[in-house]
Every structure is written in structure tokens, then in C-alpha cells.
Amino acid sequence: MELAFAVVIGALTASGVYLMLRARTFPVVVGLTMLSYGVNLFLFSSGRLATGGQPIIGSAETYSDPLPQALVLTAIVIGFAMTAFVVVLSLRSLADNNDDHVNGRVPEQDSTVQKQEQEGANT
Amino acid sequence: MNHWLTAPILIPLIGGILQAFMGYAPIALRRTLAIATTVLMLVAAIVLLVLADDGSYRLYAFGNWQPPFGIVLVLDRLAALMLVMTAVLALFCHIYAIGGTDESSRQFHGLFLFQLLGLNIAFLTGDLFNLFVAFEVLLIASYGLLMHGEGTSRTVPGLHYVVLNLAGSAVFLIAVGMIYSVTGTLNMADLAVKIPQVAEENLPLVKAGGMMLLVVFGLKAAILPLCFWLPGAYSNATAPVAALFAVMTKVGIYAIIRVFTLIFGNQAGELSGLGMDWLFPLALITLTMGVIGALGAASLRKLIAWQVIISVGTLLAAISFGTVAGTSAALFYLLNTTWVAGGLFLVADLVDGQRGSAQDKIVTAPRIANRTFLSVLFLMGAVAAVGLPPLSGFFAKLLILKSAVTESDVAWLWSVLLIGSFFTLIAYSRAGSIVFWRNVEGHIEEPQKLTPSLSVSASALISLSIVMVILAGPISRYAEDTAAQLHDTSAYTEILSKPMVGEEK
Numbered sequence: 001m002e003l004a005f006a007v008v009i010g011a012l013t014a015s016g017v018y019l020m021l022r023a024r025t026f027p028v029v030v031g032l033t034m035l036s037y038g039v040n041l042f043l044f045s046s047g048r049l050a051t052g053g054q055p056i057i058g059s060a061e062t063y064s065d066p067l068p069q070a071l072v073l074t075a076i077v078i079g080f081a082m083t084a085f086v087v088v089l090s091l092r093s094l095a096d097n098n099d100d101h102v103n104g105r106v107p108e109q110d111s112t113v114q115k116q117e118q119e120g121a122n123t
Numbered sequence: 124m125n126h127w128l129t130a131p132i133l134i135p136l137i138g139g140i141l142q143a144f145m146g147y148a149p150i151a152l153r154r155t156l157a158i159a160t161t162v163l164m165l166v167a168a169i170v171l172l173v174l175a176d177d178g179s180y181r182l183y184a185f186g187n188w189q190p191p192f193g194i195v196l197v198l199d200r201l202a203a204l205m206l207v208m209t210a211v212l213a214l215f216c217h218i219y220a221i222g223g224t225d226e227s228s229r230q231f232h233g234l235f236l237f238q239l240l241g242l243n244i245a246f247l248t249g250d251l252f253n254l255f256v257a258f259e260v261l262l263i264a265s266y267g268l269l270m271h272g273e274g275t276s277r278t279v280p281g282l283h284y285v286v287l288n289l290a291g292s293a294v295f296l297i298a299v300g301m302i303y304s305v306t307g308t309l310n311m312a313d314l315a316v317k318i319p320q321v322a323e324e325n326l327p328l329v330k331a332g333g334m335m336l337l338v339v340f341g342l343k344a345a346i347l348p349l350c351f352w353l354p355g356a357y358s359n360a361t362a363p364v365a366a367l368f369a370v371m372t373k374v375g376i377y378a379i380i381r382v383f384t385l386i387f388g389n390q391a392g393e394l395s396g397l398g399m400d401w402l403f404p405l406a407l408i409t410l411t412m413g414v415i416g417a418l419g420a421a422s423l424r425k426l427i428a429w430q431v432i433i434s435v436g437t438l439l440a441a442i443s444f445g446t447v448a449g450t451s452a453a454l455f456y457l458l459n460t461t462w463v464a465g466g467l468f469l470v471a472d473l474v475d476g477q478r479g480s481a482q483d484k485i486v487t488a489p490r491i492a493n494r495t496f497l498s499v500l501f502l503m504g505a506v507a508a509v510g511l512p513p514l515s516g517f518f519a520k521l522l523i524l525k526s527a528v529t530e531s532d533v534a535w536l537w538s539v540l541l542i543g544s545f546f547t548l549i550a551y552s553r554a555g556s557i558v559f560w561r562n563v564e565g566h567i568e569e570p571q572k573l574t575p576s577l578s579v580s581a582s583a584l585i586s587l588s589i590v591m592v593i594l595a596g597p598i599s600r601y602a603e604d605t606a607a608q609l610h611d612t613s614a615y616t617e618i619l620s621k622p623m624v625g626e627e628k
Contacts, residue, residue: 020286020290025282028286032286032289032290032293035290035293036289036293038293039293039296039297039300040296042296042297042300043296043297043299043300045300045304046300046301046303046304047304048304065307067303068300068303071252071299071300071303074252074256075296078256078259078292079292081263082259082263082285082289082292085263085266085285086282086285086286086289089266089270089278089281089282089285090282092270092278093278093279093282096275096278097275097278097279102279102282102283102286103279104278104279
């Protein structure tokens with residue numbers, strides 16, 4: 001259980017970080033979302049992974065901590081709002097610059113490379 | 124329980140909600156209400172400052188829950204100082220904003236007040252997770268404020284700022300989760316008690332959590348590897364927003380002071396002084412980087428944005444000593460640098476309006492309108508920022524220089540700070556002489572009118588550095604008391620044993 005959970009968190013975080021380092025806004029937004037999923041799961045696990053526990057001390061054999069769930073709930077709400085905002089902002093950036101590159105335009109060096117590649121593909 | 128503690132949070136909250144519903148109300152009404160809200164907030168902050176100056180801790184527990192079970196607001200000297208600093212800066216920025224900046228968006232005042240709400244929660248809260256929430260409140264308001272204004276120049280720096288801060292929030296949550304998983308608490312006073320008792324095998328987790336907190340606060344404060352977002356974002360924001368943002372990096376510094384003196388302070392056993400040996404070299408490199416950036420700045424706004432980074436480096440160098448003298452010197456410098464940097468952003472915007480198409484770029488241009496008034500303001504601001512006598516920056520830097528104790532610290536701090544100040548001086552004199560003195564033929568069509576609200580607010584913020592010289596005695600006395608209170612953490616943890624129920628007062 002712990003191992004599966006850790007692998008999921010790790011995979012989500014790794015793909016999130018990888019996508020955030022991309023040059024286009026869409027992968028960056030998806031990366032941020034995945035990172036926040038990974039973080040939420042991590043936060044959830046900080047109360048230990050156990051089933052059948054009661055949140056009141058003494059009412060059952062195992063005690064399950066309810067606070068991380070409250071924390072995760074807050075983090076989900078905030079993360080949701082922020083994702084909505086960053087989506088709108090990327091659309092605005094696309095509309096303003098006619099390009100979805102994170103810097104508003106493709107740096108010149110890259111664009112010449114791309115042009116050469118296109119020309120190479122055309123010939 | 125002291126209900127006054129909620130005033131700096133409730134006042135901008137209610138004012139901001141009113142503004143949100145009043146987007147289509149006449150602008151005069153919105154402005155009057157908005158300024159009234161900020162003035163009320165300043166009054167509340169001053170009341171709290173007077174309350175806090177007796178040196179005791181005041182507590183407001185939400186829902187009357189006994190800490191550490193509920194969320195608490197804690198007022199001490201440091202929190203009160205930060206509240207007053209923010210309220211004073213915000214009032215003048217707000218007065219400047221009603222000079223015309225607020226016309227291009229209906230929700231400017233609402234966002235401005237929500238920004239203040241987030242800042243005030245961050246200063247008052249006594250809970251690590253609540254600090255995260257406060258950061259998010261002030262960040263989402265700042266995203267809106269940063270994008271405020273006409274034109275498309277802000278989209279890209281705004282996007283960078285938002286993405287970077289979202290990544291920072293993720294790191295903050297991971298750090299909070301790590302610390303919670305070991306200690307089982309997020310109340311700062313309770314953490315200060317629990318951290319020294321952490322078992323040997325769990326120490327690395329807490330250590331990693333603490334270092335990640337330092338990374339997040341460093342991102343907010345713009346320490347070197349994490350500071351390159353700042354010049355682009357600040358120099359593209361509209362003037363009152365950029366001036367208000369002068370306090371945003373100080374939130375990161377506040378969080379570093381609070382968490383790393385209280386939770387990872389001298390009493391924290393194995394974890395005491397966590398990260399502080401990293402902080403000193405990083406602070407000095409940040410300072411150097413800021414000076415290099417200031418020397419190469421192409422416009423006045425960029426120059427002042429780099430000045431913000433210089434001040435962050437100076438502050439953290441003093442804080443990293445972890446001594447009463449270092450912290451009190453840093454607090455004195457904090458007041459000086461926040462107000463002066465805010466004032467300089469406003470002056471740069473005024474200069475921009477008087478130079479036509481040359482804007483605030485450091486290039487030769489036709490003679491600027493209202494030259495005497497603006498150049499005197501810029502001179503005063505530059506003198507205070509660089510730290511030349513007779514203005515307050517000089518005393519602040521002197522205190523910081525004196526706070527270094529060991530020989531290697533003295534050597535490094537004195538050489539970097541003094542040489543850095545010298546080159547900052549060169550950067551300012553170069554900028555000032557090109558902008559104000561080196562003129563070409565021609566005249567400027569329709570310079571912006573210097574209305575009272577613009578010129579009064581800019582000159583008031585700059586002249587606060589004179590006020591600080593006159594009141595240097597009381598202010599440095601307060602800063603010393605604050606530092607002493609911060610380093611005596613046992614009194615802070617006593618709030619845990621204050622009974623909540625049955626108390627009538």
C-alpha cells in the first residue's frame with residue numbers, strides 16, 4: 001500500500017516537474033495540475049495510511065488523524081482556483097502575443113533552428 | 124482573547140467585499156470608501172502597535188479553541204511593526220492610485236484591499252498552514268494587481284510570476300506535510316516545543332521540511348537563485364502596485380525571521396540554526412547580484428526593482444547572524460528600505476509622465492518638466508536607499524555593519540556591503556544625471572499633470588526617511604525590544620498554556 005502510494009506520488013510529481021519545464025503554456029499548466037495532485041496525495045498521506053480508524057481517540061483500536069484531510073481540502077480548493085486563473089492567463093498570453101510560448105515569442109535561436117528543420121523537411 | 128487582533132483582517136475584508144459589489148458605482152464613491160478603509164486599517168494597526176509595545180503576547184483563538192487545536196492569531200511587537208509598516212505604505216500607494224491608476228479597471232480597489240487582507244493575515248497568524256493560506260490570499264490578489272493596467276506588456280512577466288509562485292506553493296505544502304507528519308502539529312508555538320523532542324530517526328524529515336520552507340520563503344523574498352522573476356514583474360507593474368509590492372518581498376523575510384527564530388531557533392536542539400549557514404553567503408551573493416543588476420539597468424523602474432533585491436540581500440545578511448543586534452538592525456533597515464523603495468517607484472512613474480516618449484528609460488531626452496521638484500525627490504530617495512548621511516538609510520546600514528561579530532563575518536559583510544553601496548551610488552548618480560541633467564533640444568508635448576494626490580503621496584513616502592531620522596531613537600528602541608522579544612522564545616510558547624474558556628476580559 002505504502003509503496004504503491006509513494007510510486008504514484010513520485011510519478012505525478014516527476015511528470016509535473018517535467019511538463020513545467022516545457023516551453024509552451026499548455027504543458028506548463030498541465031504540469032502544475034499534476035504537481036498539485038501529487039502534493040495533495042502527499043499531504044493526505046502525512047496522517048499515515050490506515051483503514052478502519054476512528055478520528056476520536058479511544059473509540060477504536062486504531063486512531064486516524066482527521067486534520068490532513070482538512071488540509072488537503074483547503075489545498076484542493078486553492079489549487080483549483082489557481083489552475084483556473086493560470087488557464088485564463090495563458091489564454092490571455094496567447095491572445096496578446098499570438099503565440100503560446102512561455103516567453104510570448106519563440107527565442108530567435110530556436111526559431112531559426114525550427115525554420116531550418118522546416119526547410120529541411122520541405123526539400 | 125483580544126478582539127482588536129481581528130481588526131486589521133476584518134477591515135480590509137469588509138472593505139474589499141463592498142468594493143467587489145460596487146464595480147459600477149460612481150468612481151468618487153468607490154475612492155472615498157477605499158481610502159476610508161485603508162485609513163481605518165492604519166488606525167487599527169497603530170492601536171495594535173501601542174498594545175504590543177508592553178512586550179506581552181496577545182492571542183485571538185478562533186472559535187475559542189484552546190491552542191494548539193484551533194487557529195490562533197498572535198500579536199507581538201514584530202507583527203505590530205509589520206502591520207504599521209504595511210498600512211503606512213498602503214495608504215500612500217492608495218492615495219497615489221486615486222490619481223488616475225484606478226480608472227482602467229473596476230476592481231482595482233477590491234484587489235488592493237484583498238492584497239492588504241492577505242498581508243495582514245500573514246503577519247498575525249500563529250499557524251503554519253494558516254500562513255500558507257495567507258500567502259495564497261495575498262498572491263491571488265497580487266496576480267490580479269500585477270495584470271492591472273493597459274497594454275500587453277504585463278502578460279508574459281505576469282505568467283512567469285504566477286507559475287513560479289504556484290510551484291512555490293506546492294513546495295510549501297510538501298514542507299508543511301513533512302513537518303506535520305513528524306510533529307503532529309502546525310501551531311508555531313507548539314512546533315517550537317515539539318521540534319527539540321523529535322526522535323533521532325525522524326530528524327532528517329523535519330530538517331528537509333525546514334530547508335524546503337527556507338526555499339519557499341526565499342522565493343517570496345527573492346534570494347539569489349530565485350530572484351530573477353522580480354525585476355521583470357515589478358518594473359512592468361503600474362506604479363502604485365509596484366510600490367505596494369515593495370512589501371511583498373518583506374513578507375518572505377518576515378516568515379524567515381518568524382519561523383527560523385521561533386521554530387528552528389536557539390532552543391531547537393539538533394535543528395537550531397537550521398539553514399542559517401547557507402543564508403549568509405547567499406545573502407551576500409544576492410546583494411552583489413542586485414548591485415550588478417542596478418548598474419546595468421536600462422530604466423529607472425528596473426533600477427529600483429534591483430534596489431529591492433539589494434535590500435533583501437542586506438536584510439538577510441543581518442538576520443543570518445541570529446543575534447539580537449543583527450535582527451534589530453535588520454528591522455530598522457526594513458522600515459527604511461520598504462518605504463523608500465515604494466516612494467522611488469512612485470517617483471519613477473512621475474518622471475515617466477514628464478518625459479514623453481523617453482518614459483523612464485535612462486537615456487538623454489528633452490528637458491523634463493517639473494525638473495526641480497522631481498530631481499530633489501529622486502535625490503532624497505537615492506540618498507536614503509544607498510545609505511548616505513544624513514538620511515535614515517545611513518543609520519540603518521551603520522547598525523547592520525556594527526552587528527557583525529566574528530572576524531570572518533566582519534570582513535565579508537563590511538567589504539561586500541560597502542563596495543556594493545559604492546557601486547549602487549554610481550548606478551543612482553548615473554541614472555539621475557542622465558535623466559535630469561543631460562538634455563537634448565526639443566520639448567515634451569503634454570506632460571502629465573502633477574495633481575496633488577500624485578505629488579503628495581510620492582513626496583510623503585520619500586520624506587518618511589527624514590521622519591525616521593528624527594524619530595531614530597524611539598524606532599531603534601522599538602526594534603531592539605522586538606529583536607529581544609523574538610529571541611526569547613520561551614515567552615511565545617507560553618501562549619499554549621493560556622486558558623481560553625472562562626476568561627472574561
